[in-house]
Amino acid sequence: MALKIKICGITRAEDLEVLARLKVDAVGLMFAEGSPRRLALADARRLSKQAQGRMTRVGVFADAEPAAVRAAIDQVGLDALQFHGQEDAAYCAAFDLPYLKAFRICGAVDEGVLRQRYADACALLLDAGAGGGEPFDWRHWPSEPSGPCVLAGGLGPGNVGHAVRLLKPWGVDASSGLEGARKGVKDAGKMREFVAEARHAAAG
Numbered sequence: 001m002a003l004k005i006k007i008c009g010i011t012r013a014e015d016l017e018v019l020a021r022l023k024v025d026a027v028g029l030m031f032a033e034g035s036p037r038r039l040a041l042a043d044a045r046r047l048s049k050q051a052q053g054r055m056t057r058v059g060v061f062a063d064a065e066p067a068a069v070r071a072a073i074d075q076v077g078l079d080a081l082q083f084h085g086q087e088d089a090a091y092c093a094a095f096d097l098p099y100l101k102a103f104r105i106c107g108a109v110d111e112g113v114l115r116q117r118y119a120d121a122c123a124l125l126l127d128a129g130a131g132g133g134e135p136f137d138w139r140h141w142p143s144e145p146s147g148p149c150v151l152a153g154g155l156g157p158g159n160v161g162h163a164v165r166l167l168k169p170w171g172v173d174a175s176s177g178l179e180g181a182r183k184g185v186k187d188a189g190k191m192r193e194f195v196a197e198a199r200h201a202a203a204g
Helices: 013-022 042-049 067-077 089-094 111-117 159-166 188-202
Strands: 004-008 024-032 057-059 080-083 099-102 123-127 148-154 169-174
Touching: 004 057, 004 148, 004 188, 013 042, 013 188, 024 042, 042 057, 042 089, 057 067, 067 111, 080 089, 089 099, 111 123, 123 169, 159 188
Parallel strands: 004 024, 004 169, 024 057, 057 080, 080 099, 099 123, 123 148, 148 169
Antiparallel strands: none
């Protein structure tokens, strides 16, 4: 199965257009409180319309009120959801869309237990934290995942190839590692290099 590539925290139409030309699998539209990449619904709607039919549109939330999630679904147009907070499985499944559940990895992780708790998640996203730009200790990556796992946190063009060859994740997700000085503004060259490196490594 081909490696899935998701780029998160897109805020500009020109950055989204680069991703469309690169044919990435998914784009993350950020709605989490406090994130510098958080989108107003009107801005998210414009980006969502631009992405429609070209890549999976993932709304990213963290401990949001259900009404806020439903407003984004109804007003923006989302294909999937991604939850980064303390949401339980019933909450995640309540919106009738495929979802990814993210976990901050600070030590050894029992991926099987997490997957039992979130049995209907389409994938687990194993992350270093909330946009810190540093990877977690990859020794804690599950050696034989029982289902789709997405590697996130601290990925960029310089290390994604090594990560894919070493860990063989189902998917990779990047955000801050593809930016320059301004958060939310992606670097087109970094995005192209990231996708090329990831796909080259996945192809062996």
